[in-house]
Amino acid sequence: MEFSKRISTLQPSAIREILKVTQDPSVISFAAGNPSPLSFPSVEMAEIAKDIFENNYATALQYGISEGYAPLRELAKDRLMEKYNTGSEDDDLIIVSGGQQGIELAAKVFLNEGDTIISEVPSFVGALNAFRSYNVNLVGVPMESDGMDMNRLEMELKSQKNVKLVYVIPTFQNPSGRTMSLEKRKRLLELADKYNFLIIEDSPYFELRYSGEYVPTIKSLDKNQRVIYVGSYSKILSPGIRVGLVLAPKAITQKMVVAKQVSDVHTNLFFMMIVAEFLKRHDIDLHIQKIRALYKQKRDLMLSAIGQNFDRRVKVERPDGGLFLWCELPEGYDGAELCRLAGGYKVAAVPGVSFETDETRVSPGFRLNFSLPTEEQIKTGIELMAKAIKTYLG
Amino acid sequence: MEFSKRISTLQPSAIREILKVTQDPSVISFAAGNPSPLSFPSVEMAEIAKDIFENNYATALQYGISEGYAPLRELAKDRLMEKYNTGSEDDDLIIVSGGQQGIELAAKVFLNEGDTIISEVPSFVGALNAFRSYNVNLVGVPMESDGMDMNRLEMELKSQKNVKLVYVIPTFQNPSGRTMSLEKRKRLLELADKYNFLIIEDSPYFELRYSGEYVPTIKSLDKNQRVIYVGSYSKILSPGIRVGLVLAPKAITQKMVVAKQVSDVHTNLFFMMIVAEFLKRHDIDLHIQKIRALYKQKRDLMLSAIGQNFDRRVKVERPDGGLFLWCELPEGYDGAELCRLAGGYKVAAVPGVSFETDETRVSPGFRLNFSLPTEEQIKTGIELMAKAIKTYLG
Numbered sequence: 177m178e179f180s181k182r183i184s185t186l187q188p189s190a191i192r193e194i195l196k197v198t199q200d201p202s203v204i205s206f207a208a209g210n211p212s213p214l215s216f217p218s219v220e221m222a223e224i225a226k227d228i229f230e231n232n233y234a235t236a237l238q239y240g241i242s243e244g245y246a247p248l249r250e251l252a253k254d255r256l257m258e259k260y261n262t263g264s265e266d267d268d269l270i271i272v273s274g275g276q277q278g279i280e281l282a283a284k285v286f287l288n289e290g291d292t293i294i295s296e297v298p299s300f301v302g303a304l305n306a307f308r309s310y311n312v313n314l315v316g317v318p319m320e321s322d323g324m325d326m327n328r329l330e331m332e333l334k335s336q337k338n339v340k341l342v343y344v345i346p347t348f349q350n351p352s353g354r355t356m357s358l359e360k361r362k363r364l365l366e367l368a369d370k371y372n373f374l375i376i377e378d379s380p381y382f383e384l385r386y387s388g389e390y391v392p393t394i395k396s397l398d399k400n401q402r403v404i405y406v407g408s409y410s411k412i413l414s415p416g417i418r419v420g421l422v423l424a425p426k427a428i429t430q431k432m433v434v435a436k437q438v439s440d441v442h443t444n445l446f447f448m449m450i451v452a453e454f455l456k457r458h459d460i461d462l463h464i465q466k467i468r469a470l471y472k473q474k475r476d477l478m479l480s481a482i483g484q485n486f487d488r489r490v491k492v493e494r495p496d497g498g499l500f501l502w503c504e505l506p507e508g509y510d511g512a513e514l515c516r517l518a519g520g521y522k523v524a525a526v527p528g529v530s531f532e533t534d535e536t537r538v539s540p541g542f543r544l545n546f547s548l549p550t551e552e553q554i555k556t557g558i559e560l561m562a563k564a565i566k567t568y569l570g
Numbered sequence: 571m572e573f574s575k576r577i578s579t580l581q582p583s584a585i586r587e588i589l590k591v592t593q594d595p596s597v598i599s600f601a602a603g604n605p606s607p608l609s610f611p612s613v614e615m616a617e618i619a620k621d622i623f624e625n626n627y628a629t630a631l632q633y634g635i636s637e638g639y640a641p642l643r644e645l646a647k648d649r650l651m652e653k654y655n656t657g658s659e660d661d662d663l664i665i666v667s668g669g670q671q672g673i674e675l676a677a678k679v680f681l682n683e684g685d686t687i688i689s690e691v692p693s694f695v696g697a698l699n700a701f702r703s704y705n706v707n708l709v710g711v712p713m714e715s716d717g718m719d720m721n722r723l724e725m726e727l728k729s730q731k732n733v734k735l736v737y738v739i740p741t742f743q744n745p746s747g748r749t750m751s752l753e754k755r756k757r758l759l760e761l762a763d764k765y766n767f768l769i770i771e772d773s774p775y776f777e778l779r780y781s782g783e784y785v786p787t788i789k790s791l792d793k794n795q796r797v798i799y800v801g802s803y804s805k806i807l808s809p810g811i812r813v814g815l816v817l818a819p820k821a822i823t824q825k826m827v828v829a830k831q832v833s834d835v836h837t838n839l840f841f842m843m844i845v846a847e848f849l850k851r852h853d854i855d856l857h858i859q860k861i862r863a864l865y866k867q868k869r870d871l872m873l874s875a876i877g878q879n880f881d882r883r884v885k886v887e888r889p890d891g892g893l894f895l896w897c898e899l900p901e902g903y904d905g906a907e908l909c910r911l912a913g914g915y916k917v918a919a920v921p922g923v924s925f926e927t928d929e930t931r932v933s934p935g936f937r938l939n940f941s942l943p944t945e946e947q948i949k950t951g952i953e954l955m956a957k958a959i960k961t962y963l964g
Contacts, residue, residue: 177768177819177821177822178680178734179679179680179825180678180679180680180681180682181682182678182682183678183679183825183828183829186828186829186832208633209633210632210633211632213627213628213631213632216627216628216631216632218623218627218628218631219623221623221627221631222619222620222623222624222627225616225619225620225623226616226619226620229612229613229615229616229619230616233607233610233612233615233616234607234610234612235810236810237607237610237612237615237808237809237810237811238604238605238607238610238808238809238810239602239603239604239804239809239810240810273667273812273834273838274834274835276832276833276834276835277833277834280832280833280834284574284576284577284703285573285574285577286572286573286574287574288574288575288576289683302831302832302835305831305832306832309678309829309832340572374571410633414631414632415631415632415633415835416629416630416631416632416633416634416838416839416840417631417838417839417840418667418834418835418836418837418838418839425571427571428571431573431577434577434580435577435580435703437696437699438580438670438674438696438699438700438703439670439671439674439833439834440667440668440670440671440674440812440833440834441668441670441696441809441812442812443812444667444810444811444812444838444841445810445811445812446810446811446841447838447840447841
């Protein structure tokens with residue numbers, strides 16, 4: 177049995193072995209990317225579902241169109257425009273089966289084999305694997321504390337061939353938690369014009385801010401149709417429903433719709449209708465405020481537990497939002513080795529190597545999730561992690 | 571803006587122009603592939619949804635695993651095995667976002683650019699477009715009344731290079747309604763061994779039989795792990811929920827899971843749970859029997875209306891199941907021209923060219939759907955179609 181080249185490049189990575197430990201219920205996991213179940217508006221959704229089953233099931237259970245449920249497209253587009261000045265007359269908004277599908281479709285409609293796509297390092301492994309599955313030249317550009325190193329990016333733009341796309345998570349990046357500064361957002365757009373590439377702005381976390389000042393989306397600064405904006409309801413309503421969105425110039429969304437049609441025809445229609453109705457009936461901003469308060473407390477608790485327990489040689493960043501804390505061991509130490517040791521202490525984290533464009537690189541980093549664990553688990557888990565660090569660093 | 575080669579090959583086809591007429595509510599449409607809303611078990615689903623929201627929402631709205639909801643995988647696998655002797659110890663069953671995704675993932679894990687995939691002609695346009703999107707050599711083999719012409723297939727197997735996959739819809743094929751004979755199913759498996767290819771058995775309609783004898787699935791006859799079986803809940807529960815399945819040798823499902831992870835992470839978890847619970851609480855065979863009775867009546871009504879109204883030169887096949895009647899104009903006439911004319915008479919059908927592997931070919935065929943229209947619409951619509959035929963044939 178001979179598999180395609182594209183799928184052969186996707187090896188089950190070391191991360192999976194390490195994460196097997198999370199299946200043990202006695203292990204405290206900081207390895208997830210999951211929101212807290214407390215963030216799911218289940219009562220409101222249940223009520224809406226009941227109404228749809230009673231009054232509109234013949235539509236909700238039937239085939240829909242690949243673009244997505246029209247009222248949701250409109251509500252989502254209006255909200256991005258009114259609240260975040262994001263989107264324009266030249267753009268269209270389509271619904272996708274989670275942000276992941278938005279990223280994958282963007283790759284599908286633009287990348288030929290051998291084309292170059294550039295991403296931040298470290299970056300979201302789901303996106304990196306989507307790009308790898310198209311047999312492309314995946315190039316990583318290191319991040320600074322205010323986002324991708326733009327000078328390094330320009331160097332790569334000069335030397336790499338056929339750079340079609342630059343993929344960034346500008347706000348509360350996964351895994352680093354960092355936010356790209358306004359200056360760098362503007363610079364990225366200038367480079368996009370100068371070197372003729374498109375930007376995928378992956379934005380699943382941007383409304384989960386706990387401190388600091390709002391930074392405009394790259395899309396809102398874009399005057400030349402350079403940005404494919406990927407949004408998600410996973411972190412503000414529910415990830416299990418697989419509902420996300422893409423806001424992009426019409427010529428691009430048209431092609432993405434054609435690609436989506438052969439991928440899954442359309443997104444689950446019932447839940448597209450639930451999300452639309454939620455946006456109509458409820459104040460989603462109020463709902464997001466509650467999630468923010470919940471996660472801010474967890475972030476602060478984890479940071480404080482780390483301050484009390486971790487070896488001072490471990491560098492821990494304080495993100496202004498999102499779901500993750502990014503930590504780095506001193507130079508020469510391996511985050512993967514620490515995560516293996518941590519398994520023995522019944523606590524799990526994700527090693528930095530999982531977020532590298534070059535998977536052979538040794539990364540001193542590791543990622544801790546604070547949205548899913550309880551406060552009790554955060555306290556105990558950080559103590560356990562501190563013990564693993566002590567064992568490793570000596 | 572330069573799109574990828576793969577997406578540029580997917581042109582918005584002539585069919586879309588013709589089908590625009592169906593947006594006019596005064597048009598009777600036989601162009602859909604939709605099941606009847608009467609087939610949706612909405613009351614049962616509503617009850618299950620209520621229970622999940624009350625007792626299990628924290629799981630149902632959270633991230634799930636790419637393989638799909640474990641209880642559904644088991645229930646679906648057991649049912650295929652117990653009722654249809656389909657599947658073995660060497661197989662695994664994964665849940666996908668509709669049968670379309672199963673087809674697309676099979677293509678993704680096996681086809682390199684330039685590889686050959688062979689399908690029946692005519693065949694399902696969604697599958698053909700999925701294959702086209704991988705820049706492959708798509709080869710069509712004509713059908714006979716008992717399925718793909720196996721001698722022609724063997725000719726192609728001898729002359730084409732790198733034939734990795736043969737795609738068939740063996741039972742109540744879309745669009746022809748034809749069923750592949752047992753002899754041909756066995757012959758196809760022999761050829762798969764002899765020429766070393768895999769078979770995609772796309773089987774969304776096989777339980778919708780209204781007459782004739784059950785023919786075993788190709789998968790149930792397979793002794794050498796040659797078959798990727800794609801199933802769907804779209805025609806027996808609901809298409810809008812996008813829940814389907816793939817039953818295939820474990821080495822293949824493993825790769826498909828990796829591909830699915832980058833496509834959409836997982837299928838809508840809430841509805842995977844609803845389907846699993848439906849299978850536990852209710853007798854799905856009884857439910858399918860009711861759908862069969864409904865569609866048998868519609869099939870017979872449409873055939874009888876055609877007998878009373880259509881020009882005798884139009885060849886109409888009588889399928890033993892499925893959703894479609896396949897009709898052919900006399901040689902030299904063009905199904906697409908008829909469908910354009912039909913639009914003027916306020917009735918819609920899908921022209922045969924939409925199902926061709928070679929989209930430049932003129933097809934005398936057209937497809938009529940009988941599952942969605944009401945009995946009244948069937949009677950009136952067939953009369954209108956007969957008028958369009960009369961206008962065209964003279």
